[in-house]
Amino acid sequence: MQRMMWLTFGALLQGLAMAVFLFPHHIPSGGVAGIAILNDYFFDVSLGLTLWTMNFGLLLLAINKLGKQTALWTIYCVAVTSIVVGWMSSHVTSPLNGTLIDVIYGAIIFGTGVGILFRFGASSGGMDIVALILANWTGKKPGSILFLINSFILLGTSLTLGLEIIIFAFICQWISTRLIDFVRTVSLKKTAKPFM
Incomplete structure (x- = not known):
């Protein structure tokens, strides 16, 4: 039950960040969405x-490489995040602040939300799955791997999007991926050790 509560909280934070602060400024996330573009x-x-093809394929990869439990929790977290984004996007129709402030x-x-998901044995789907698999294989931090993956994808999407938006996207990735690694590994009293 504690694990489910933490994963729900992490997914809620992720959805909140996307719907309230990032999507109103059209900040791309890289990942599967960037490849789709x-x-x-x-x-x-x-x-x-x-989006459907890649996410389905990555989910099968998660089952194979990370286990059924991680894959099922990932499906749950993706569902929660999607519901939050869908509901909040209908209520937040314009940016709250300037682009830089909202991006930060x-x-x-x-980053806090996804870090919680990683800490408790799930992911937010997409390229997070690839990052976790590579982290398990190489011993590197998943946030750092995710930053590299998304950086390459964002460089590609810069061909279709304005340079200013891509710069803000890089800032977002840099901050969030460092927080992912911090939240995933930080030692807190009465908190379980990271599942992955």
Whole structure:
């Protein structure tokens, strides 16, 4: 029950960051969404098809490499985040602050949320799965791996999006991925050790 509560809280934070602080400024997250943008731009493949295909494939990879339990918790967290984003996006229709301020707030909340998911044996899906697998394989921090993956994808999406937006996206990634690693490993009293 404690694990479910923490994962729900982490997914809520992630959804809050996306819907309230990042999406109103159209800040791209990199990851699967970034690949979908590139596929649409270069090969005219619909965004939805790429998102569904890649996420399904990555989920199968999670089952194989991270275990069924991690995959099931990931599905749960993705569902919670999606519900939060859907509900909050309908209520937050314009940015709360300037872009830089919202990006910083959003990155802090997002990184904390995903860090909690990683700490308690889940992920937010997409490239997080790849980062966790590579982290288990190499011994590197998953947040650092995620930053590298998303940086390459963001460089690609800079061909289709404005440079200013990409710079803000890099700032968001830099802050959030460092928080992911911090939250995942920080030692707190009465808190379980990281599951992954």
